[in-house]
Amino acid sequence: MKIYVVGIGPGGIDELTPRAYKTLESCTIIAGYKRYVDLIRKYFPEKSFMISSMRQEIERCENLLDAVKENNVDGALISSGDAGVYGMAGLMLEIASGSGIEVEVVPGITAANSAAAVLGAPLMNDYVNISLSDLMTDWNTIAKRLVLASEGDFVICLYNPASNHRPENFKKACRILLKYKSPDTPAGYVRNIGREGQEFTIMTLNEIQHCDKIDMLTTVIIGNSQSYIQNGKIITPRGYKLE
Numbered sequence: 602m603k604i605y606v607v608g609i610g611p612g613g614i615d616e617l618t619p620r621a622y623k624t625l626e627s628c629t630i631i632a633g634y635k636r637y638v639d640l641i642r643k644y645f646p647e648k649s650f651m652i653s654s655m656r657q658e659i660e661r662c663e664n665l666l667d668a669v670k671e672n673n674v675d676g677a678l679i680s681s682g683d684a685g686v687y688g689m690a691g692l693m694l695e696i697a698s699g700s701g702i703e704v705e706v707v708p709g710i711t712a713a714n715s716a717a718a719v720l721g722a723p724l725m726n727d728y729v730n731i732s733l734s735d736l737m738t739d740w741n742t743i744a745k746r747l748v749l750a751s752e753g754d755f756v757i758c759l760y761n762p763a764s765n766h767r768p769e770n771f772k773k774a775c776r777i778l779l780k781y782k783s784p785d786t787p788a789g790y791v792r793n794i795g796r797e798g799q800e801f802t803i804m805t806l807n808e809i810q811h812c813d814k815i816d817m818l819t820t821v822i823i824g825n826s827q828s829y830i831q832n833g834k835i836i837t838p839r840g841y842k843l844e
Contacts, residue, residue: 602702603675604665606690608683608709611795612640616710624707629674632665637681640796656736658689662696669702683711687732687760713758716791716820719801721834723789723822728756728837733763733770740770747774751781756828756837759821762790771821775810778823782806787824787835790815803835 605624610616625631625645631638632651642650651668653661662678669676680688690706697704717724729750733743750757757778763771778786784807791801792814802812806823815821828837 602669602673604669604693604697604702604704605675605677605707606684606688606693606704607677607679607707608685608688608711609637609641609679609681610710611712611715612637612681612793613795614641614644616715616795617641618707618709621707621709625677625679627675628677629672630665630668630676631679632661632668632676633679634661637679640681641679658692659696662689662693665693666697666700666702670700680709681712682715683709686711686713686730712760712794712820713822715794716758716789716801716822719791719794719799720789720803720822721831721836723756723787723824723828723835723837724758725837725839726756726825726827727753728758730758730760732760733767733774734761735767735770740773743770743774744777747777748781751778754825756825757823759823761817762819762821763815764817771815772810775806778806779810782823783826786826787828787830788822789835790819790821792816792819794820803830803833 607621607624630649635652638650638652665676665678678689678693684690685706694704713730731746786806788806788809789803793799824837
């Protein structure tokens with residue numbers, strides 16, 4: 602008996618790693634948030650699926666742990682992107698501790714990497730990931746991280762930038778960033794990365810603060826002081842000396 606916490610990437614089968622695919626093939630039960638299960642269900646029609654809603658993460662882990670023990674089978678807990686980046690890996694390790702059930706984390710392609718590939722090469726130098734969701738982290742802490750990342754001139758990748766419950770968080774974040782970054786700093790977003798309906802736009806930090814396409818299905822990348830736009834792509838130079 603074993604539980605695998607699997608990152609399924611952004612959602613398309615071509616960005617599900619071979620290791621992740623083989624792991625899901627080997628498991629009898631696959632558990633996950635409904636939206637993520639819907640992304641992979643058709644590729645594993647013979648599997649038993651355990652589906653739960655947002656904000657039922659603890660129950661999801663506990664129910665899978667119980668099912669694996671009761672049926673003496675291997676199970677998989679899926680997260681979009683990488684399970685260890687704002688995913689389920691940490692929680693499953695905590696809940697399974699002392700249960701006698703081994704947990705193995707299987708990495709996936711996270712949203713930062715997927716979005717960067719669409720936008721060009723914005724993450725070529727130091728960058729940080731910051732989630733704008735204040736469900737788990739209070740806004741004052743998020744704001745402090747935005748300030749410090751800006752002062753350090755990091756490229757910034759924003760996860761969970763906005764939702765129906767917190768539509769203003771992204772605009773608040775942009776106002777903070779604009780205190781430390783030039784309004785002309787290259788910025789871009791990718792929506793529905795690797796899924797049907799994928800769209801992206803490259804613009805400036807000043808422009809993106811007014812964008813009405815930013816939601817929970819979107820990843821935003823803000824460049825640093827060296828980033829620039831060339832041939833419709835964002836490039837953050839690594840420092841190589843070109844002749």
